[in-house]
Amino acid sequence: MENSIFIEFPEAEKEELHINSFGRSVTKPGHRYGPAVRSFFLIHYIVEGEGEFSVNGTACRLKAGQGFLIEPDYLTTYTADLEHPWTYVWLGFSGQKAKSVLNAIGLSQSSPIFTCAPTLHPEQYVMDMLEHNYAATSDVYRRQAMLLLFFSALAQSRRELLAGQPENAYVAQAIRYIQDHYHEPLLVEEIARYVGLNRSYLSTLFKQYTGLSPIKYLQTFRMTRAAHLLSLTQLPVSAVAYSCGYQETESFHKAFKQHTGLSPKRYREREQAKTKTNRETLSL
Numbered sequence: 001m002e003n004s005i006f007i008e009f010p011e012a013e014k015e016e017l018h019i020n021s022f023g024r025s026v027t028k029p030g031h032r033y034g035p036a037v038r039s040f041f042l043i044h045y046i047v048e049g050e051g052e053f054s055v056n057g058t059a060c061r062l063k064a065g066q067g068f069l070i071e072p073d074y075l076t077t078y079t080a081d082l083e084h085p086w087t088y089v090w091l092g093f094s095g096q097k098a099k100s101v102l103n104a105i106g107l108s109q110s111s112p113i114f115t116c117a118p119t120l121h122p123e124q125y126v127m128d129m130l131e132h133n134y135a136a137t138s139d140v141y142r143r144q145a146m147l148l149l150f151f152s153a154l155a156q157s158r159r160e161l162l163a164g165q166p167e168n169a170y171v172a173q174a175i176r177y178i179q180d181h182y183h184e185p186l187l188v189e190e191i192a193r194y195v196g197l198n199r200s201y202l203s204t205l206f207k208q209y210t211g212l213s214p215i216k217y218l219q220t221f222r223m224t225r226a227a228h229l230l231s232l233t234q235l236p237v238s239a240v241a242y243s244c245g246y247q248e249t250e251s252f253h254k255a256f257k258q259h260t261g262l263s264p265k266r267y268r269e270r271e272q273a274k275t276k277t278n279r280e281t282l283s284l
Contacts, residue, residue: 017101019147021092022129027051027080034077035274037232040094041102042070043154044078045122049086053078053113056227057271060113062086067122067154069102069112075231075271089126091150103176105155110224116157125150170195171209174202178218182225183245188214218245223259226252230264231271237264 020040027049034054044053045067053060053068054077062068064086070076072094080086107114116122125146132139132146173195178186191214192202206214222244229240241252241264256264 015095016097017093017095017144017147019091019093019129019143022090022126022143024087024089024123024126024130026087027085029082029085030080031085032077032079035075036077037073037075038070038092039072040092041072041098042090042092043107043150044068044070044088044090045116045126047087047089047118047123049084050081051079051086052081055109055112056224056231057274062113065118066113066115068114069107069109071109071112073232074109074228089123091126091129091147093147100176101151103172103179105151106158106172107154108175108179109228110221114154114158116154120153120156122150122153125153168205168209170197170202171205174206174214175210175217178214178221182218182221183243185245185247186218188218219255219259222246223256226256226264227260227267227271230268240264 021042024047046062046064048064050061050063053062055070055074060068067088068078102108105114129143129146132142174191177191177194181190188199188203192199195202197205203213206212206217210217212220226240226244229235229243230237233240235243237252238249241249244252246252246255253264256262256267260267262270
């Protein structure tokens with residue numbers, strides 16, 4: 001159980017940035033939400049306590065001052081700690097610029113965790129939105145301002161990561177290009193050409209700022225997306241492979257097994273069985 005206050009608004013896909021929901025929750029020990037998927041982007045920020053966030057079968061322990069992103073259509077679960085259950089605020093949003101805002105902040109479903117000091121006031125902006133949740137034009141604009149200030153706080157907390165040196169802008173551009181084109185037969189040379197660097201220098205910068213080579217990042221992103229599709233859909237494995245940039249299903253099978261230790265078929269069976277069991281447990 002949780003003690004929540006929240007506001008929800010209908011979808012508005014044509015807006016550049018649309019607020020879908022926001023709120024604050026004080027959870028009970030062991031309170032769990034999910035496994036579930038969302039139709040919009042959702043950011044949680046932990047004010048107090050601890051808990052666990054899980055996406056695509058990978059779990060992460062989090063505490064006060066940290067937060068996590070949930071992208072649309074990804075299966076996620078989050079559970080409050082048994083001894084120190086968390087209190088958190090959240091913001092749900094969508095729109096034409098939603099993805100580019102997250103890219104600029106450096107958040108994605110392959111890198112969903114962040115840390116933001118309370119001195120930057122991320123909670124305050126959500127609470128202000130709750131206090132001005134009326135239809136008056138002044139309140140509509142105020143909520144939009146609070147949304148941007150929330151993003152500003154997250155960007156400020158990640159300033160060194162995002163802009164410690166000018167070269168990092170090239171890495172950010174390369175990551176955006178990968179995330180937009182991962183379903184194509186993409187080559188590192190194409191990425192380097194897009195950002196205006198030679199392959200060798202891009203690889204050096206990429207490893208410096210992400211710990212991965214461009215090709216390894218691309219492979220990891222593809223595998224994350226493939227795991228997501230296998231968990232939530234009944235698409236043929238060949239279609240999943242093609243959707244993730246693999247022209248040959250056999251190559252996809254090999255890469256996926258190396259990454260997860262399971263064949264795509266076995267992974268799907270395991271994850272969908274796990275989801276079914278969790279839903280049955282929640283319905284009791």
